Amino acid sequence: MNVHVNGKVESLPTDCSITILIEQMDLVGKRIAVELNLDIVPKSEHLQTQLKEGDVVEIVHAIGGG
Amino acid sequence: MTDSKITIAGVEYGSRLLVGTGKYKDMAETAEAIAASGTEIVTFAVRRTNLGQNADEPSLLDVISPEKYTLLPNTAACYTADDAVRTCRLARELLDGHDLVKLEVLGDEKTLFPNVVETLKAAETLINDGFKVMVYTSDDPIIAKQLAEMGCVAVMPLAAPIGSGLGIRNPHNIRMILEDATVPIIVDAGVGTASDAAIVMELGCDGVLMNTAIAAAQKPVLMASAMKKAVEAGREAFCAGRMPRKMYASASSPIDGTFF
Numbered sequence A: 001m002n003v004h005v006n007g008k009v010e011s012l013p014t015d016c017s018i019t020i021l022i023e024q025m026d027l028v029g030k031r032i033a034v035e036l037n038l039d040i041v042p043k044s045e046h047l048q049t050q051l052k053e054g055d056v057v058e059i060v061h062a063i064g065g066g
Numbered sequence B: 001m002t003d004s005k006i007t008i009a010g011v012e013y014g015s016r017l018l019v020g021t022g023k024y025k026d027m028a029e030t031a032e033a034i035a036a037s038g039t040e041i042v043t044f045a046v047r048r049t050n051l052g053q054n055a056d057e058p059s060l061l062d063v064i065s066p067e068k069y070t071l072l073p074n075t076a077a078c079y080t081a082d083d084a085v086r087t088c089r090l091a092r093e094l095l096d097g098h099d100l101v102k103l104e105v106l107g108d109e110k111t112l113f114p115n116v117v118e119t120l121k122a123a124e125t126l127i128n129d130g131f132k133v134m135v136y137t138s139d140d141p142i143i144a145k146q147l148a149e150m151g152c153v154a155v156m157p158l159a160a161p162i163g164s165g166l167g168i169r170n171p172h173n174i175r176m177i178l179e180d181a182t183v184p185i186i187v188d189a190g191v192g193t194a195s196d197a198a199i200v201m202e203l204g205c206d207g208v209l210m211n212t213a214i215a216a217a218q219k220p221v222l223m224a225s226a227m228k229k230a231v232e233a234g235r236e237a238f239c240a241g242r243m244p245r246k247m248y249a250s251a252s253s254p255i256d257g258t259f260f
Helices: A018-024 B027-037 B081-094 B116-128 B141-150 B171-179 B194-202 B220-240
Strands: A002-005 A008-011 A033-036 A039-041 A056-064 B006-008 B011-013 B017-019 B041-048 B070-073 B100-103 B132-137 B154-157 B186-188 B207-210
Touching: A018 A033, A018 A056, A033 B081, A039 B081, A056 B081, B017 B027, B017 B220, B027 B220, B041 B081, B070 B081, B070 B100, B081 B100, B081 B116, B100 B116, B116 B132, B116 B141, B132 B141, B141 B154, B141 B171, B154 B171, B154 B186, B194 B207, B194 B220, B207 B220
Parallel strands: A002 A056, B017 B041, B017 B207, B041 B070, B100 B132, B132 B154, B186 B207
Antiparallel strands: A002 A008, A033 A039, A033 A056, A056 B041, B006 B011
16 A cells, blocks of 8 residues: 655555564664554554554654754 | 752752753763753654664763653754654653753744744644744744633743854743743854853853754863853843943042042
């Protein structure tokens, strides 16, 4: 299935959770926050949150800024 | 008046200097300059994670640790209330529920002046959602008062455009804002060098927030140290109360006892 991740279309297996997406993107252990279709997905819900075709995911982190 | 602490949202801070983390050469310089500034509150931006590139790049939060500093996520680059609210919600998730934020909703790229209408909208939504909002705004005393009355925990008027280094352009407006202040007033943006920071503090502001003045100096770490001293000196001078200005001279040595 195709899911939009940070503005790019990613081809992911069906039954893909946020946790699996984070593993696939090599972001395990990083300080990040995840938004799914404009709603925050708390860390505690990454495992049980399943992605579906056409979902829009944003994964953000902290960077330098003023 | 000998106070040296600033209280924001019920928390006391020893340093009245707040700093940003943008525009530094690298993470090491960022960390060194921030340590030299003596700051306790550090602002940062929230952006998309790089996917599949620079996996080993150090993260800002590894260098500026949330255990050591109060982290202040900002909504830089947001031009609508909706984008700013969305950014704050992501930041709260990123920082495990930490809800102090620096709200800035910009008007245009050329001036980076705030869009005050969108700022008011965003502030209201965020406060209702439980955020503690430190808000970047224009130096308009009426809007500053409204933002404080809404429940913002600090009002942060600009001294000059962001990144301009022009220094405090309208000290009279800042003084008017201070006269009616019910929350800390922190000048955010426009400081260029140490004397600018000292002037901000001499006016009676509770603090000053800066980024470019330090990061774009020839020697950022040295400028960070200069800013620390300037903020302290300016605050002490404000608390000490300056002498009145006079038109003519007034001799410092007595006339009595002269032998010539």
